Amino acid sequence: MLRLAVPNKGALTDAAQTMLKEAGYRPRRDSKELVVVDPENSIELFFLRPRDIAVYVGEGTLDAGITGRDMLFDSGAPAEEVVPLGFGRSTFRFASTPATYTSVNDLSGLRIATSYAGLLGKYLADQGIDARVIKLDGAVETAIRLGVADAVADVVETGTTLRNVGLEVFGEPIAHSEAIVIKQSGAAETNGFQQLIRRLQGVLVARDYVMIDYDIRAERIDEAIAITPGMEGPTVSPLHREGWVAVRAMIPRKGHQQVMDQLWEIGAKAILITAIFAARL
């Protein structure tokens, strides 16, 4: 059985749960359930704090985990990213009172509060900045007002939390993060692991792509294929109408209306878009 770590709390929890459910795995019944055994899919799900997941996977106690890229870096655990999952996107940034600092170079000798001391420490070392890292558990944005720090380094998504306490980001982003699947560095990928990855990638495809069908005059097929090249090449079948063919291809969901317009311009008819329920490519 594959042993997979899943966030039990925090920003990634709901989206990870939804994705696993769409991939066919048994969801947990309530938020107090810490282990779900799913023999039909040969998987055991362990619900753990997102911060601890890279530690378990790095130790090899669990085969794989879903966590944030920033948390993987922060942990320093010997685990590696296998596939990004497209949710839980955020940047990791410096912030302080407006118009105080402009870049990381202004932070030498100052105090920076963060709950990502590993990630921040590595970044400061890379930049050659000697600053004091104040490790806090959360709500680090308040540290400046309370005089514990001169700047903070924290996760920013919409920026609402920072605005609410009157802080502004400065300098380059320290890191870009999203939810990822991790495994122990250098560990062999078992069959069960590859199946998990294929299933999750299938969910991403079903979310990001749609199926398009249309009819077009045979002499315009090259133009049509240029618009809808498909994954491996579109399916082109004869139509029971002299000089016409039917085309079927996958296209990105984003921009599908423009694709329909372009096909219409070159004479396509009966252009249909359908959602993909599940996929395995």
Ligand SMILES: Nc1ncnc2c1ncn2[C@@H]1O[C@H](COP(=O)(O)OP(=O)(O)OP(=O)(O)O)[C@@H](O)[C@H]1O
């Ligand atoms: N508002 C957000 N939007 C998008 N991603 C976020 C947000 N807050 C945190 N994350 C990401 O979610 C992952 C887990 O962080 P989260 O804040 O949920 O964990 P935590 O701080 O340990 O838990 P908690 O906040 O419950 O104490 C990190 O990779 C982080 O980048």
Ligand SMILES: O=P(O)(O)OC[C@H]1O[C@H](OP(=O)(O)OP(=O)(O)O)[C@H](O)[C@@H]1O
């Ligand atoms: O830019 P925003 O959309 O406002 O999101 C960013 C906030 O979300 C997270 O907080 P969380 O709720 O996890 O609390 P925490 O700081 O205690 O971890 C993060 O630490 C920021 O505070």
Ligand SMILES: [Mg+2]
């Ligand atoms: Mg948090």
